[in-house]
Amino acid sequence: MEFGLHEEFPIYAGGLGILAGDFLKSAHDLGLPVVGIGLRCARGYSRQRIGDDGFPVDEFPEYDAGFLADTGVRLRVRVAAREVEARVWRTERWGNAPLFLLEPVAEEDAWITHRLYEPNLERRVAQEILLGVGGVRALTRLGLEVDTYHFNEGHAVFAGIAMVADRMAAGATFRQAWDAVRERIVFTTHTPVPAGNEVHPLDELRRLGACRELGDDEMQAIGGDPFNMTVAGLRLARRSNAVSAIHGEVSRTMWRDVEGASEILAVTNGVHVPTWQDARIRAAAGGAPEALWDAHQALKREMLDDVAAHTGARLDPDVLTLGFARRAAAYKRADLIFADPGRIELLLAEHRLQLVFAGKAHPDDGDVPRGGGVRARLQHGDRPRTDARRGRVAQQPAAPARGVRDFGYEGCPERRPQLLGARRLVARGLPSRRERLGDRRRGRARPGARHRVTLCDPRG
Numbered sequence: 047m048e049f050g051l052h053e054e055f056p057i058y059a060g061g062l063g064i065l066a067g068d069f070l071k072s073a074h075d076l077g078l079p080v081v082g083i084g085l086r087c088a089r090g091y092s093r094q095r096i097g098d099d100g101f102p103v104d105e106f107p108e109y110d111a112g113f114l115a116d117t118g119v120r121l122r123v124r125v126a127a128r129e130v131e132a133r134v135w136r137t138e139r140w141g142n143a144p145l146f147l148l149e150p151v152a153e154e155d156a157w158i159t160h161r162l163y164e165p166n167l168e169r170r171v172a173q174e175i176l177l178g179v180g181g182v183r184a185l186t187r188l189g190l191e192v193d194t195y196h197f198n199e200g201h202a203v204f205a206g207i208a209m210v211a212d213r214m215a216a217g218a219t220f221r222q223a224w225d226a227v228r229e230r231i232v233f234t235t236h237t238p239v240p241a242g243n244e245v246h247p248l249d250e251l252r253r254l255g256a257c258r259e260l261g262d263d264e265m266q267a268i269g270g271d272p273f274n275m276t277v278a279g280l281r282l283a284r285r286s287n288a289v290s291a292i293h294g295e296v297s298r299t300m301w302r303d304v305e306g307a308s309e310i311l312a313v314t315n316g317v318h319v320p321t322w323q324d325a326r327i328r329a330a331a332g333g334a335p336e337a338l339w340d341a342h343q344a345l346k347r348e349m350l351d352d353v354a355a356h357t358g359a360r361l362d363p364d365v366l367t368l369g370f371a372r373r374a375a376a377y378k379r380a381d382l383i384f385a386d387p388g389r390i391e392l393l394l395a396e397h398r399l400q401l402v403f404a405g406k407a408h409p410d411d412g413d414v415p416r417g418g419g420v421r422a423r424l425q426h427g428d429r430p431r432t433d434a435r436r437g438r439v440a441q442q443p444a445a446p447a448r449g450v451r452d453f454g455y456e457g458c459p460e461r462r463p464q465l466l467g468a469r470r471l472v473a474r475g476l477p478s479r480r481e482r483l484g485d486r487r488r489g490r491a492r493p494g495a496r497h498r499v500t501l502c503d504p505r506g
Contacts, residue, residue: 047177047201048091048162049084051140056090056109057147057162059408060373061315062236065289066198068318070142075318078143081190083181083202085173086114086135086147089161092409102374104409106161113139114147121148121183124255125172130155132176134184141320146188148180165410171246171254174275178204179258197233197283200244200275204256206231206282207268211258220264224282228308233283235276235310238296239377243276280307287313353402365400374405 048063058064066082073080089106097103114135122129135147149159158172182205185192195205206227213223237243248271251257257265269278280286280301286308288294294312301307330341350361361367372378380403384390393399
């Protein structure tokens with residue numbers, strides 16, 4: 047449903063969309079016959095700023111979509127009692143494989159794609175009907191012969207339901223139709239917690255038109271009752287994948303009791319290198335180590351200048367800096383680094399480490415005030431002996447990581463500090479590179495030199 051191609055086009059929310067955007071860019075670079083199908087949401091996803099109380103404020107501004115090309119294709123899907131006409135847009139603006147986006151034509155249907163991930167059931171299911179059922183019809187109207195449909199999370203599951211219904215209308219039995227459709231679908235599961243796996247009452251899906259001509263028994267066989275979108279994806283696909291090796295283990299355990307589920311493989315997320323890696327890092331790679339280090343340090347200074355401009359906190363370029371830039375949801379475990387207080391506090395107290403936390407809370411989080419639970423857990427680590435300081439980001443949209451240059455990235459539509467009165471623990475005094483090299487030449491080790499801090503992959 048979402049594609050993270052650029053911050054100018056805010057139709058993405060998090061890592062799922064970033065993965066989809068990188069996928070399309072890489073497919074373009076490799077010349078692969080891939081297209082994307084999504085929705086053109088008029089207000090996209092929220093931009094967040096920090097209010098005077100230190101908590102996020104959501105805004106849904108309009109954005110310029112003049113770069114979208116109208117394909118001239120029109121199609122209809124039924125949502126509840128209404129036949130919704132949709133147009134199909136196309137864009138390849140950011141060096142991506144063709145991305146086709148559906149949007150209702152009539153003003154009275156604009157509520158369906160007003161913004162990404164509407165909070166109530168009716169709007170969410172309407173979006174998924176337009177995406178799934180409408181997406182299959184759009185590809186047909188565009189004259190594209192599809193070998194494989196990839197469902198990136200459960201949002202597109204109604205495409206599989208529509209394909210089964212179409213085959214049954216042509217004379218196949220339910221089992222024959224289901225088996226044939228499975229051969230054409232692969233599925234990616236992302237979130238290993240219940241909150242990331244949608245469940246809808248079956249009677250509501252029927253009222254809204256998501257079931258097409260399938261009966262209750264047939265819908266239950268695919269997704270259960272209540273209807274679980276992830277379970278349906280696993281049963282509609284010939285093969286499924288998680289997004290890392292450990293996520294594969296977790297997902298196989300999580301869904302082991304789902305009868306008829308496809309095998310879940312592990313495919314670790316990749317990135318589109320030209321989007322993520324600064325050109326100066328590419329230029330220095332393969333040359334003298336000093337050139338690569340100098341490029342890294344230059345980028346790090348730029349990142350710290352960016353942090354200072356937005357928060358007022360001046361960090362030390364000679365201190366090891368760890369950044370945590372993920373959506374501000376509890377299951378992302380931003381506070382995991384504090385799980386062993388004695389260990390982390392020693393690093394902070396000795397000024398050998400500084401941490402930058404940033405993230406973006408979901409606009410409809412039940413955590414009141416939004417982001418509060420995550421914020422509270424991070425504040426728990428603020429003990430006097432850590433020399434911790436606190437600050438706020440005045441306003442930081444989900445922009446490319448042109449500011450996260452410490453990691454050598456540019457052009458990333460998610461990783462820049464986006465919202466949260468971004469919590470920072472600032473520690474000073476890590477030996478400079480010159481000091482460390484001098485110690486090494488003299489055969490002298492510094493305290494804690496063997497210590498490592500490992501953070502989770504910030505993508506998921």
